[in-house]
Amino acid sequence: MAKARALVKRRKSIRSIRKITRTMELISTARFKRAMDRAVAATGYTKRITTLLADLAQSDIDVQHPLLEVRQPVQRAALLVLTANRGLCGGYNSSVLRLANARLGQLRAKAPEVHLEVSGKRGISSFRFRGIEMDETFSHFEDQPRFDEVEVLVNHYLEAFEARQLDRLDVAYTKFISLGRQQAVIETLLPIADIDGLEPEPQQSSRARFDFMPSVESILDEVVPTSFKVKLFKCFLDSAVSEQIARMMAMKAATENADTMIKQLTMVYNRARQGQITSELLEIIGGADALES
Secondary structure (H helix, E strand, C coil): CHHHHHHHHHHHHHHHHHHHHHHHHHHHHHHHHHHHHHHHHHHHHHHHHHHHHHHHHHCCCCCCCHHHCCCCCCCEEEEEEECCCCCCCCCHHHHHHHHHHHHHHHHHHHCCEEEEEEECHHHHHHHHHCCCCCCEEECCCCCCCCHHHHHHHHHHHHHHHHCCCCCEEEEEEEEEEECCEEEEEEEEEECCHHHHHCCCCCCCCHHHHCCCCCCHHHHHHHHHHHHHHHHHHHHHHHHHHHHHHHHHHHHHHHHHHHHHHHHHHHHHHHHHHHHHHHHHHHHHHHHHHHHHC
């Protein structure tokens, strides 16, 4: 009877865990839908302003802006790592941290001054465990990062880059590609050096399509910083939706595993119970035979 009771206790414990994982799966599903809507909504604007920069680059005007300046050698670099505040999301955090650690070593080998800034409690605890010092930490970005919160970081980086206190900014995050595909990547957001690699719209030249009022310089002063702002904000949005997808899939797998274990324990319990019943019947029959004899 002791074995049957242990199986019942274990099955009850797994059922309790299943309720938790199922609840977390449903919560992540609801949060994922909201986060994906925001990420998809920002994608169109990001692509459009990037295309506008490409059009300017492909035109016959002289495109010059401090944020486009590539500085060699790099003296001051910064690495921003975007992780989650919570775990139970599969390999979401570990994938980003693996890339971030590798890039941190590369930057420190090239630049004499490298600043490490980490967003998310999981990333902060990981770097602390490794004994790596961080210059800035952020734990207030949740599954719905606000633009005004990210804008504080944006303005800090813009001021540092224009004052030549920063020569390069890399961001390690999980890029949202589709519902079935998210990829940990590292992108260099400052300087905006890949403007020549952007794809303009397949139309006639920008000088024929645009009239620059009041001047090209004033437009660049508005478009180039805005491009950096929306790109960094998109990194946060992609990171948030990817986190919810990873947690949703992890909790779904955990719930399915719990269902399988409950079924297996139920079968073992039934067999154990049948064995105990058979043993008790044999004892009763044996006792009755002994009384009759």
